[in-house]
Amino acid sequence: MVALVIAEHxxxxxxxxxxxxxxxxxxxxxxxxxxxxxxxxxxxxEQAAKVAGVSKVLVADAPHFADGLAENVAEQILAVxxxxxxxxxxxxxxxxxxxxxVAARLDVAxxxxxxxxxxxxxxxxxxxxxNAIATVQSTDSVKVITVRGTGxxxxxxxxxxxxxxTVSSVADSxxxxxxxxxxxxxxxxxxxGAKIVVSGGRGMGSGDNFKILEPLADKLGAAMGASRAAVDxxxxxxxxxxxxxxxxxxxxxxxxxxxxxxxxxxxxxxDSKTIxxxxxxxxxxxxxxxxxxxxxxxxxxxxxxxxxxG
Amino acid sequence: MKVxxxxxxxxxxxxxxxxxxxxxxxxxxxxKMSMNPFDEIALEEATRLKEGGKVTEIxxxxxxxxxxxETLRTGMAIGxxxxxxxxxxxxxxxxxxxxxxxxxxxxxxxxxIILGKQAIDDDSNQTGQMLAALLGWPQATFASKVVLEDxxxxxxxxxxxxxxxxxxxxxxxxxxxxxxxxxxxxxxxxIMKAKKKPLETIKPEDLGVDVTPRLKTLKVAEPAKRSAxxxxxxxxTLVAKLRTEAKVI
Numbered sequence: 001m002v003a004l005v006i007a008e009h010x011x012x013x014x015x016x017x018x019x020x021x022x023x024x025x026x027x028x029x030x031x032x033x034x035x036x037x038x039x040x041x042x043x044x045x046e047q048a049a050k051v052a053g054v055s056k057v058l059v060a061d062a063p064h065f066a067d068g069l070a071e072n073v074a075e076q077i078l079a080v081x082x083x084x085x086x087x088x089x090x091x092x093x094x095x096x097x098x099x100x101x102v103a104a105r106l107d108v109a110x111x112x113x114x115x116x117x118x119x120x121x122x123x124x125x126x127x128x129x130x131n132a133i134a135t136v137q138s139t140d141s142v143k144v145i146t147v148r149g150t151g152x153x154x155x156x157x158x159x160x161x162x163x164x165x166t167v168s169s170v171a172d173s174x175x176x177x178x179x180x181x182x183x184x185x186x187x188x189x190x191x192x193g194a195k196i197v198v199s200g201g202r203g204m205g206s207g208d209n210f211k212i213l214e215p216l217a218d219k220l221g222a223a224m225g226a227s228r229a230a231v232d233x234x235x236x237x238x239x240x241x242x243x244x245x246x247x248x249x250x251x252x253x254x255x256x257x258x259x260x261x262x263x264x265x266x267x268x269x270x271d272s273k274t275i276x277x278x279x280x281x282x283x284x285x286x287x288x289x290x291x292x293x294x295x296x297x298x299x300x301x302x303x304x305x306x307x308x309x310g
Numbered sequence: 311m312k313v314x315x316x317x318x319x320x321x322x323x324x325x326x327x328x329x330x331x332x333x334x335x336x337x338x339x340x341x342k343m344s345m346n347p348f349d350e351i352a353l354e355e356a357t358r359l360k361e362g363g364k365v366t367e368i369x370x371x372x373x374x375x376x377x378x379x380e381t382l383r384t385g386m387a388i389g390x391x392x393x394x395x396x397x398x399x400x401x402x403x404x405x406x407x408x409x410x411x412x413x414x415x416x417x418x419x420x421x422x423i424i425l426g427k428q429a430i431d432d433d434s435n436q437t438g439q440m441l442a443a444l445l446g447w448p449q450a451t452f453a454s455k456v457v458l459e460d461x462x463x464x465x466x467x468x469x470x471x472x473x474x475x476x477x478x479x480x481x482x483x484x485x486x487x488x489x490x491x492x493x494x495x496x497x498x499x500x501i502m503k504a505k506k507k508p509l510e511t512i513k514p515e516d517l518g519v520d521v522t523p524r525l526k527t528l529k530v531a532e533p534a535k536r537s538a539x540x541x542x543x544x545x546x547t548l549v550a551k552l553r554t555e556a557k558v559i
Contacts, residue, residue: 067474070449071448071449092470099439100439101439101440108524109525110404122528127530129433131327132530132531132533135531136526137525138524139526175478176448176449176479178474181472181473181474182473237472239470244430245487247470252558253552270533276548287541289538290538291539293542304545305545305548
């Protein structure tokens with residue numbers, strides 16, 4: 001039994017969620033190989049070879065892998081798929097986009113967003129926005145799986161010494177072209193991987209008011225997030241959204257400011273280790289999941305909190 | 311140009327589902343059912359493309375029980391010209407649905423298939439990508455903007471950390487994200503008109519498709535409950551608790 005993990009990267013560095021996926025792959029019981037499909041991605045392959053628990057790194061390096069186009073990457077995975085019992089990718093925009101194509105072509109089901117490996121063919125996954133957890137057993141010969149990063153610890157980034165093997169690249173499908181990318185620039189940690197997250201909701205009142213969360217996030221080295229209500233109101237960009245339809249986070253500390261706690265938001269953060277809620281409404285549902293709550297005006301509480309942190 | 315819009319009948323997004331006590335699934339008897347919200351966005355987008363003169367016909371399709379006809383009628387009230395129900399009482403997984411849709415696409419020959427990025431019941435996020443693979447078509451998932459011109463479709467996608475734009479040759483698959491558009495309210499005259507639009511019912515067997523599930527659901531359980539904590543009187547107490555009790559800062 002050998003599992004293949006599809007590495008997510010930007011041709012310069014491996015994305016952290018790949019490491020959580022490696023842990024899930026290792027729990028499937030056999031060896032773990034990593035596939036790095038990219039363009040000029042030698043540095044990524046070197047990093048991949050050092051990941052603890054990985055015994056081989058396959059590298060497919062070609063210009064048409066530069067931007068992770070699903071058509072090309074899926075075809076590359078299929079070209080090496082026959083050697084594997086399990087094929088796993090992070091349940092990120094990258095992995096979700098590509099892996100179902102692989103499953104369909106292999107004529108097997110995909111098991112999406114697993115949070116636990118029970119046995120090599122039985123997995124747990126949330127359904128109904130996390131309101132229920134299904135335990136599913138695959139009857140297919142190959143298990144194609146996307147992995148929710150927050151369900152698994154990250155494998156150590158150092159300590160391994162895998163062999164790196166270059167595989168021949170499949171041809172460009174020619175059916176899709178990458179046009180461009182607008183990524184938000186930020187010095188803060190990435191939302192899904194951050195140890196501490198400070199999120200604001202509709203209670204912030206405006207996009208400008210989000211500025212009062214910045215000193216708090218700076219002090220704690222936290223990523224900044226938001227509820228869907230705040231995103232829909234246009235206060236902050238889409239990619240800040242934490243929730244069922246946004247990002248799923250599970251930091252050690254989650255601070256919800258002016259967030260009422262709609263089910264859809266709770267689905268995205270309720271696995272955080274410690275939750276703090278700051279809200280002026282003592283009846284807000286967020287307090288039912290918070291370890292520590294402060295009832296009060298966020299415009300007074302947040303600056304006071306920053307001061308108290310020193 | 312013809313557009314196919316696959317839709318799914320799901321438990322309404324406002325309903326908080328309950329897990330059955332025997333762990334066999336969630337209880338959906340007597341709960342409100344609606345069109346999957348992402349599919350509503352797909353129909354709205356197709357309808358806007360038609361209103362903009364880029365599309366001539368919209369066909370809404372669904373797989374499911376007899377009552378899924380209502381979902382198709384809603385689709386026709388939004389803007390679909392006709393509906394196809396692939397009727398089955400059995401549970402079909404995304405791979406099975408993708409096979410059914412491939413058979414329909416082979417028959418209908420659409421240039422574009424727009425569907426929701428995921429259904430809010432099983433949260434699989436697979437059908438569009440699987441269908442694209444089976445048809446050998448390119449795909450743009452998680453769309454927040456769709457521009458159709460000169461034999462290609464240019465799609466802005468919501469990805470981790472921002473937006474990405476891809477251009478696809480037609481025929482192609484687009485899956486919708488929340489911010490693509492805001493679906494219109496369905497008006498009474500349109501509901502009445504929808505009742506007169508053609509609705510065809512077929513069986514998966516008629517399409518020669520095997521939709522046998524590949525996954526066995528062994529158990530469905532409630533997620534671990536998080537108990538409510540305490541309210542603290544001031545920030546000093548909060549910081550002290552975070553430092554000494556929770557030890558997270």
